[in-house]
Structure formats: C-alpha cells, structure tokens
Amino acid sequence: MLTATDVRDITCESQVSSRSLEQLIMAAQINRLNYVFIDKALVSPELQNELRSNGYIVVVGYGDAARIKISWQYV
Numbered sequence: 001m002l003t004a005t006d007v008r009d010i011t012c013e014s015q016v017s018s019r020s021l022e023q024l025i026m027a028a029q030i031n032r033l034n035y036v037f038i039d040k041a042l043v044s045p046e047l048q049n050e051l052r053s054n055g056y057i058v059v060v061g062y063g064d065a066a067r068i069k070i071s072w073q074y075v
Helices: 018-030 045-053
Strands: 035-039 057-060 067-071
Touching: 018 035, 045 057
Parallel strands: none
Antiparallel strands: 035 067, 057 067
16 A cells, blocks of 8 residues: 655655645545545646656646646555
8 A cells, every 4th residue: 555655755846845745645545535636736747757656646637727636546
C-alpha cells in the first residue's frame, strides 16, 4: 500500500509543498479515500512526474480552472 510518506522527499519546484501534499494524502487515507483533487496551477509537471514514478496515478484536467486527480491503489 502506498502511503503519504512516499511523497515526503520529492524536491520539485511547485506552488504546493511536498509536506502539504503529504498531509492532504494522509487526510484522504484516514477518511478511507484513495484519491485527492488539487488545482492544476499548484502542481508543477515535474512534481506530477515524480508522483507517477512513485506509483501514484495522476490525471490532469484541461483548461485554466482544471484540477488534478492524484490517486493510489491499496494492495
């Protein structure tokens, strides 16, 4: 099972810190969700790629007001 601590060491330029993203994922896991949504403008493409390489599923919406869905699978 992927945990929120998987994103702790990501060091990419992004408007959201990896610590904030970690806390968001932890809150989702506590509430038994396996996904979170975040504004597209807050997450850099580099951070998206790092999340993908750590096993997260990243789906990016279209448009200026789009959101990104970050999800994971429980094993």
